[in-house]
């Protein structure tokens with residue numbers, strides 16, 4: 702059985718993170734240098750993957766986005782302004798998504814057909830909006846018991862290919878990888894967990910996951926690789942959030958190399974979501 706890994710990146714800046722209020726952030730500071738650091742890592746291992754990009758960054762990043770596409774990566778939408786879809790009405794969600802699609806078309810001539818919701822915040826009603834707008838796939842599903850930001854998605858009528866790939870007609874839903882430990886779902890897919898968990902723990906969880914899963918879906922953000930370690934975050938930010946934002950940022954690059962090597966040792970091929978859709982037929 703062929704095994705596939707998608708090492709996707711959600712391209713947003715530090716002030717898009719849900720735990721900051723964007724309007725209180727000094728947006729002249731950026732962590733988008735982390736995008737280049739990640740691209741260098743991908744080049745080094747000749748890995749192609751999927752980038753979900755926030756629409757309001759497209760004008761600034763337009764030349765880089767075209768370069769990313771030329772390198773063979775897949776370009777998708779991560780909302781227009783990084784608002785959680787479940788906090789928008791379905792109509793406002795449609796408007797936000799259309800604005801994102803039009804922005805890509807205008808500045809890069811790219812027609813985006815894949816979507817990931819900010820904070821994995823998507824339900825069936827909004828999923829149908831995406832399908833109606835012509836998207837081929839979504840990757841906003843995650844199983845996580847202990848996190849209130851994440852939405853629950855009803856996939857009634859979808860065929861379950863395996864524990865993380867679902868299909869209805871020609872539309873696919875890809876679920877972020879989690880592993881069951883003592884009856885609880887723990888994410889093994891997120892950059893935040895790669896940063897914060899010691900590598901030995903991540904490795905143990907991944908080895909458990911690899912035993913039963915043909916697909917591994919991972920996501921990370923530019924700020925996690927950024928060398929801009931002295932971002933002045935809003936003064937009111939509580940201690941826990943400061944720790945959550947900064948913890949492990951200096952170690953993540955090293956851990957990323959370890960993750961890639963571990964995936965290779967376990968015979969995973971690195972692909973985009975689109976390639977998985979093509980392979981599954």
Ligand SMILES: [Zn+2]
Pocket residue numbers: 711713779783818819820
């Ligand atoms: Zn995001």
